[in-house]
Amino acid sequence: MQGDSHSLNWSKIKLVIFDVDGTLYAQAKLRKWMLRDLLGYYMLRPWRYKELLILQKFRSEREHRNTEDCTDLENSQYAWCADGQKVTTDDVRKVTDKWIFTHPNQYLSRCAYPGINSFFTSLRRMGIKTAIYSDYKAHDKLAAMNLTADLVVSSTDPQIDKFKPHPKGLLYIAEQMGVAVDECLFIGDRDERDGLCARNAGMPYLLIDTKTDDSAAFYPVLEQQLNTKP
Structure with a gap:
């Protein structure tokens, strides 16, 4: 069905x-709100542009490893993102918590x-x-x-x-x-x-x-x- x-x-x-x-x-409606906020935030803080790369890789790794047989996904998702970058898993957690798990929530009722x-x-x-x-x-x-x-x-x-x-x-x-x-x-x-x-x-x-x-x-x-x- x-x-x-x-x-x-x-x-x-x-x-x-x-x-x-x-x-x-x-999601398309939410992404418009988030694009505005991300651009506004990082245009004023260009020295932190690597955080955008963290967000991109975090989503990409989760997308491409969806069939991978592994354990402890909760922690592995941050390790995948940190691998090959000059960042720690704590750095990844901090950025993703802000921009993926927290900031977007204020717009969800408008996008429902x-x-x-x-x-x-x-x-x-x-x-x-x-x-x-x-x-x-x-x-x-x-x-x-x-x-x-x-x-x-x-x-x-x-x-x-x-x-x-x-x-x-x-x-x-x-x-x-x-x-x-x-x-x-x-x-x-x-x-x-x-x-x-x-x-x-x-x-x-x-x-x-x-x-x-x-x-x-x-x-x-x-x-x-x-x-x-x-």
Whole structure:
């Protein structure tokens, strides 16, 4: 199931699992805010330009090592970035904490997809559980968007320690919530990560199309279908 919400049997779904970046909010909109802030900050501090290289490499390493079999992802992601650069893992943590994990959160409520809060409310009212599965830490992001879920899991959590598309995170969530895999629905935005992760887990899924205007109607349409289920 990819993008065809009309084939959903809401009467069977007991748990909806959400990705975060690009799924709960529009990344393109957030990137415009962040580009403005980054340029404004480093134009006044050109001697710190190497921090931009840290940010670039941090994201690149995570992207390209997603299928690498390693342990301790939480610490490894910083070591990968520091390797080959004249920086320490502490330097990497400081820069990424500011620009990736903290600063963007102030804009998330403005970038959230229309209807996402209402959809969460409707799921709760219908007795359907909710969970979050992201490759990044998500608690602060959810708080910034005024969203709550029954379970929040990151790929770097020690009990997961695998990036998508490895299915361990989805299978862990289903087990923890006591729900069969085929009674779950995973909502993401990237087929090569979220879609493949769901297929590897044998879990039904939907992908929000972030490249068209249809993304604005994605959650209102889902909520309408949920509220009119037999």
